[in-house]
Amino acid sequence: MKKFKFSPEFNTRVAATVARYPRADAALIPLMQEVQRELGHFPEEAAQALANLLGISYARVKGVLTFYTMFRREPGGRYLLQVCRNLSCHMAGSVKLLEYLKGRLGVEEGGTTHDGLFTLVAVECLGSCGTAPVMMVNDDYHENLTVEKLDKLISDLRAAAKAQK
């Protein structure tokens, strides 16, 4: 396995993150999030590197990595689309939204579009039931969604990505 190198930015942040806790190993999850923020996912090689950094076992890192659903173990699309499928969103039509997205993007749940722009997943309650149905795009909530709104959102995201190229 290739050796993992933390970025210089990551390294500058470690001390401050660790300082928030009385024990260095408590910084595990924030540091994993930091790696993921930089890379878009948490690569397998980073597990041992982070374990070494914090003086803990690989097993512990891997156990944590696989417990929490927000860690992405594989690279995904630029936009992570998370459609809430819990009860309020379900009653408000999230199934249809998900079906629509599958069709429009040509992917199944968990899949990433060929252009690498979108990864589509269905997730459990996003805690925004009052504005159901809800979908997250990366860190942002998109609420009271309809197929029309979704359609425009996807187009806008595509345009934004194109503009950034």
Added chain:
Amino acid sequence: MAEQILLKHKVVSLDGYKASGGWTALEKATRMEPAAIIDEVKKSGLRGRGGAGFPAGLKWSFIPKDSPKERYVVCNADEGEPGTFKDRELIRMNPYLLIEGMAIAGRAIGAKTGYIYVRGEFAREAALLEKCVGEARVAGFLGDKLFGSDFSFDLHVHKGAGAYICGEETALLESIEGRRGQPRLKPPFPAVEGLFACPTVINNVETLAAVPAIIEKGGAWYAAIGAGKSTGTKLFSISGPVKKPGVYEAELGIPFKTFLEEYAGGMAEGKKLKAVITGGSSVPVLTAEEAMAVKLDYESLAAAGTMLGSGGIIVIAEGTCMVDALLVLAKFYHHESCGQCTPCREGSGWIEKALRRFEEGGARHGDADLLLSVAGNMPGRTICTLADALAMPVISFITKFRDEFDAHAAGNTCRMGHK
């Protein structure tokens, strides 16, 4: 509208918070004896708003007085109970209220450090909290020797990473410590051995945010609001087919009917009430008839065979297939079971698979009883209450809407035209 304690002001800046009367309670608290603060909170009758409803003052009083260890205040902002979205709203409305409440709690139990555990998806809210904590620190509302007293207190924001179970207080502690979020065996309780094995108080966002007003105006003032042992106001999140879904602060004891009609604007156009989940998805469902007769407080809801829980109200309209709705919830609990205890790990999967047969075909006569039996074998036999949280909807949905389950099993048809 009832008295607004939590959602009174939309506060967007530290100055704004100060102008709204912020920090006076903390200043007062720094001059109070810790025991007097706890007494005031006890007097207020404030109960845990996260779901369990445990008296907050009593919880604080469990912190050993003579322990030489550090103590911690932890705020549970891992809002993940389906149907609940009040903490997010509260943080957006007035993040300083929570910060001040935590500092007062710190003063009460002798803690120097607090952690706010925000669910990972609430990245914006976590960032907002971090910003506000930073401002408060600069302005001297957090940090060393607050208001010239000997009390020092600081806060850190800790983001979750996607696990409903971390809303369980000991799983949350495990998560802050950088481990898998698996609930701990109790005893020891967190008050004795909590975060980093130190005495710890863990309260929900809403509970802590209620503290400044209690300290400022007195426990007796707070206790006069509400109904009986359900004192104060409560944030209710209401979702489903109502005219105005959202978060509303209402006095405990408000009839559901009043709440639905006056706060949420009544049922959405053309929708008729079928059932209500009153306290987040984990509590037993009420039929429309039951719901319309019930008051929203701890005791009344318990008497009606359900719970106030987190105050996450999910309204279900006629035409909704209860089998389908229950399958959605069963999937959720199966997905979120941490996997530690046998009954929950195995039972949650079993229930989802059995329910799936009702929806996808293959359910047999008697399978509803099988589900009742399996769900009945789970509660009270696990470390935390996630098993109970699954069993309660399963048992109540099937018991109260049995005909729908039997129709699915018999003809594999759904009266709701769902399949």
Added chain:
Amino acid sequence: MRLKIDGKETEVKPGTSILEAAQAMGVLIPRYCYHPSLSVAGNCRICLVEIEGAPKLATACSTPCAEGMSVLTSSEKVRAARRDVMEFLLINHPLDCPICDQAGECGLQDYYMEHGRHKSRFPQADKVRRQKRRDAGKYLVLDNERCILCTRCVRFCEEVTKTEELCVRERGDRSYIDLKPGARLDNDYSLNIADICPVGAFTSADFRFRKRVWFLERTPSVCAGCATGCPVEVHHSGGAVYRLMPRPEEGFPAWLCDEGRMTYKSLRAPGRPAAAFCEEGNLKPAAGLRFAASRLGKLKPEQVAIFGSPFMSLEDNLALAELAAAIGTRNFCLHFSTEPGIKDGILKNTDHSPNARGLSLIHSAYGGYTREQFSEKLASGEVKFILGRNEEVKAALAAAKADIPSSVFSFSDEPAPGRACVLPAASHFESDCLFINYAGRLRRARAAVKAPEGVLPVWQAADRIASMVGAPIRLETRAAVLERLKSRIPELAGAPLADDKAEFELK
């Protein structure tokens, strides 16, 4: 504090769990995740008991006894909970008992009979499938599908070996135990994981499918792999040893190291001699002794050297000391210098020999040369014949750069030095014998299997040789050996050597 368990009063120390208190009274509460030598996890939920007045059942493993508590361990509520937990444990279990090597010592099989007996109501097709048999380490095979996620293995690697190879991955019923990709579970104590796994998830690669456990006979003994002298149970059948298992004994952890467990292998090593072997070729063991005696008889006493060994028992070394005295040679060595101690914080000793303390007692009583002096003697050319254990004789000859004829006792397939006549000897698996461990504790090995036809323990061989050369030492029986040990070695004067059960520790 006092409490009642199933209506019977008992008194326990504060901090005692209900499970421990019940066990002390002879009430065995079922358990999977609980292990007395590991931290309490409380996850399997099979040990639920009823505490009168409490609304919920409590896990006996994690609930401390309280003054005045009344516990019911087999009320209807408790039995129902156990039955239900058994049902949950089995829904996703593959139920592949016929092809499972845990059969016969499986917690699922045992408790199903006792507490389960439910009708199956879970469709086979719905079972969660996980990875079947795979190689997890030098001695371990892992079957994730059989795992009940009790985490004993994880805790063992965290708390005992502190190697932390294992963790639970994923969550809910997707959880499974795993290692780092490409890593192996090869710590020095890995086979304990097969022992403590209550089901057939971790099985021993060394033992699996060699014998069904119900055919095994069990003989309590000790491990001779190092100076720690751990208590073991020798599992054997039809004269063959199949495995060594840890045996509970006060003062010892419940583990064995992998190296110690493998010591039984020397018994069946293909090169282990069952016959004597001399320049003339193979001889029956008795003829080998006659051959040694004839060599010895032709020499003057000072031309004979006798060499004791910390790898041989008290009995063996005593007999060699007696033989040296009887033939009147001063050229003998019962000396071995060592600095024993637990080197890894668990069990493994810096001293690999099981009986250095015992040998030193005999050295004190009988005298003889130190190893250094002995080596000089061998180099001097005076000695024309050596009798001793193969390995030591070979090493001593090499160190002294001497080429002296010898008769060597062999317990293993270790090749003998040149000009040696090999005398097969019965090991501690094949004869009752005593060692004294590094801490001065008397260790009893018991014959579990028979030695090959005619193969004797060294003490008996020495007695025969002594008789043949006309210098009888009168150690015909083991009782005689034990009596001699008591009469010649002051430290053992009052030791209960013949009493199988009594413990003894040097002052």
